[in-house]
Amino acid sequence: MITSALRRELRILVRAKGSVINPLAFLLLSTMLFVIAAPALVDEASNRPSTLAAGILWTLVLLTQLLALDSMYRRDFDSGVLEQTLLNAQVPFVAVLIRILMQWLSTGFIIALCSPLLGIALGIAPKALLITLFSMLLGTPALSLLGSIGASVTVGFNRGGIILALLVLPLFLPTLIFGADMINAAQLGGSIMPQVYALGLISLISLAIAPFATLAGLRISLEMQ
Amino acid sequence: MITSALRRELRILVRAKGSVINPLAFLLLSTMLFVIAAPALVDEASNRPSTLAAGILWTLVLLTQLLALDSMYRRDFDSGVLEQTLLNAQVPFVAVLIRILMQWLSTGFIIALCSPLLGIALGIAPKALLITLFSMLLGTPALSLLGSIGASVTVGFNRGGIILALLVLPLFLPTLIFGADMINAAQLGGSIMPQVYALGLISLISLAIAPFATLAGLRISLEMQ
């Protein structure tokens, strides 16, 4: 069951290439917008380590993730694939987990890989770039996991996008805070261990809650038809 | 035809209350996230007028508009209302214009009304708050108009959200630049007339292009089925 589900996800990823490239492109674009709209930002960063940059980067990652989450279950819901999955999967829990994993791979993971580049653009101190990558790797799973809960409940709505934002962004807050903080700590040369523990803990708690809550949410959405 | 179309739009607005409240809530939320992630922003603003704040405010408005745009034609497309509109409307042009007007009223207009509040939160100088409102009123119509073009072309895709962003954000750039600049000019006590002309011109040009381009885009999307 796992291999065939993975194979399907990979095929869809390849066919709809957009799903990998687009979040990244959105992130790059909005970073660019920021730099254009607020050039003072980078100016100041060139003088001293910018604690602004880390916050802006993480916020943009959050918003990107949000945009990508909206379509997480929509296609499967509309086509009836979702109902077939929940009805026929040997272990629906695993099916949901695979979906979340793939969502993370196609957004959070890719974003993490490119984050040092964005860090440079925003003026994060070079010595903190690796930590930037690391904070993204640690934090973005929580975004995909918690986001999945919101996406599952709102997939039945036509105007889901923004209700999703309302439900999910408050939950993203701790990740944002610790993520940005970790980068800043690295920039200022302090210890990053507390933030590492915090981010790890958040991701773990999300992992414990999200698949069950998502399943419940999907069941509710399927009843809405 | 105009009255019945307006009546329908109003009814939908009332039934799906979210469409008015949600963009606003998203904007408030993302502003909050920003300030939380980058508290240095407001700290610095309290000392001297912040030229960052205006840019950030306008960027967030852009992103909010983007989120709202995704669902602009989606419901009508999926239900077949769109195809009936284009086939049966006495003047499809007017039908599209009404749709854009309502989209603006439920996003850009409301956002504009609340922009002074956000300005306060981001630390824009009090004397520039009215100009902030004014710049939003002048600039957001262009966002709805240009955004409508992108939304019309991408409505047939499942993963429209992010492709839409890629298509539309570059078009939004001039509005962003002049809008942010107008607020900054007001903060620094300079003349704002050049920016007023520029924003007005952009909105007018968009008004001239957008309905036709949207119609063409919708026709293309309808052929995709």
Add this chain to the structure above:
Amino acid sequence: MVSEALKRLWHKLGSPRWFFALTTPWVTGLGCAALILLLWGTVWGLAFAPADYQQGNSFRIMYVHVPAAMLAQSLYIGMGVAGFVGLVWRMKLADVAISASLPLGMLVTALALFSGSVWGAPTWGSWWEWDGRTVSTLVLFFLYVGIFALREAILDSTLRARASALIAMVGTINIPIIKYSVEWWNTLHQPASFSLTEKPAMPSEMWLPLLVMALGFYCFAAFVVLLRMRAEILQREMHARWVMQWITERRVA
């Protein structure tokens, strides 16, 4: 034996009719208690408590602000618990409770935010400061708004109940995380010039009225929630015989 009795009690608890009958006498009691406590606390706090040696009279906003902020959190946690009960035992009453506390919770949170800002103007010199407590209250407000938006979006009552129960529950699990992280963030970035974390060393003439006000707020909340729950029950069970009976009895009386 005991488990049987417990089971029966549990079953009864789920019955709106039983709840309605049980709470009939409470309404007036809670209403009166709220009225008396609020009046007493207000008069005491506004007229008799001594002025603060630093803040003068502006500190009196505290008598609204602090109870409102406390109630805002309690109501959300209450909703989370109701959500859990509703999801696990499919108890209809749980959703009645959520729908009854939601608007009040939003209002009270808004009140805490508003009174805080009004208080901030003289003490901090600004309407808004980004600080641990202000942020977590703001986030709480958004959590309320999220559930509200969700409820608005779902037409079917059963599904609305399940969805909002789920989200309320997830939100409640996250509240400690959010609170902790926000406090951490604040301590790292904000100078502690206006820290609220230290309990102000207040004379008892100042905090006793606060206690009365807080009790008053809680009684008032219980009163409003109960009233709204009862109204909701009547509406949902409109066609049930016992509702008809209740209405005719009231007419006669």
Add this chain to the structure above:
Amino acid sequence: MLTLNALSCERDGQALFVPLNLAVESGDFIELMGANGAGKSTLLRTLAGLHSQYLGQYQADAFLYQGHRLGLDGLLSPLENLAWFAGLEGQEIQRDALLDALATTGVLGKAFAPCNTLSAGQQRRAAMARWLVSDKVLWLLDEPLTALDTDAQTLLRSILAEHCAKGGAVVCATHSPIDVAGKVTVTLQAHDELLQQGEAH
């Protein structure tokens, strides 16, 4: 009312069916049949101007098109949908006339419920009510029998027959024959079938 001149629809540059010649006059009922994938839906969309890849020519009068997507807004009730549709065509809206139409198609009981709470057949019936208030003479219908119960099927037949009798015309893709007096059945022959028979073009 509708003329097809060696019309053949294309998908991805491939002609779908053997070119079609047809002249539909007032009062005609054309039953469009053909195997799955023969191109019926594509042909109807072409005639409605929603598909622009085709060979040959056609010319059509003012028409009403009913595809697989019904064109009902899920948030609005059937009555509101009908009112909007009538307004769209620039007709004077008479609430009673709209309710009459809904009563005829048997969804008066759901006239005020949001359309997304209607069953499949009820939605179809609501869409049918729209045909009754429209003043278009040429109807292009894609599988209108879908989801209709036996009563509604009879009703559909009588609505179509009446429309033709009043001087309208109907082109209707369907898989089960619809008994309307004087109907003409046009069967689309898939292009690759033709190729298989060795009559390559």
Add this chain to the structure above:
Amino acid sequence: MLTLNALSCERDGQALFVPLNLAVESGDFIELMGANGAGKSTLLRTLAGLHSQYLGQYQADAFLYQGHRLGLDGLLSPLENLAWFAGLEGQEIQRDALLDALATTGVLGKAFAPCNTLSAGQQRRAAMARWLVSDKVLWLLDEPLTALDTDAQTLLRSILAEHCAKGGAVVCATHSPIDVAGKVTVTLQAHDELLQQGEAH
């Protein structure tokens, strides 16, 4: 295989139809009829566990459910969809068996095309192929005749008959009768009809 014990589905707290008692055994073919809005789709969704508002009890064996939404991913080809579905159920995937199934339902020619480029009937046929590879004994089908051409309708009948003959069971909501030997027709009677007849509960 499937037993219904005074089962009646609810929507918004209102019972839809007169409570139903039914025992479906291996080999049974149940044709579920009823007016539009009687509650056929809701009943099938309830049996599939997708609708939880109901009175009474039911108990069902492992089943296959086919609703209005086909459950085909538009980006994947019929073959890929079939392979995914088989994997989901934990079956060993044999590509040839899958292709055979697609050939049986007549969409071998489209086996490698993305499903969203298939016509309505072709998509239905692809979904039918899925029934053939599934090993579920109880089939719950909602209007399976929709969009099928005459060939496919015959095919559907024979597939259903064969499934029953092999010891399976079918519950099938439909508006046009399906000729399968030994079928039992259950007609849902809407609850409000009952009320109108004065037999209030």
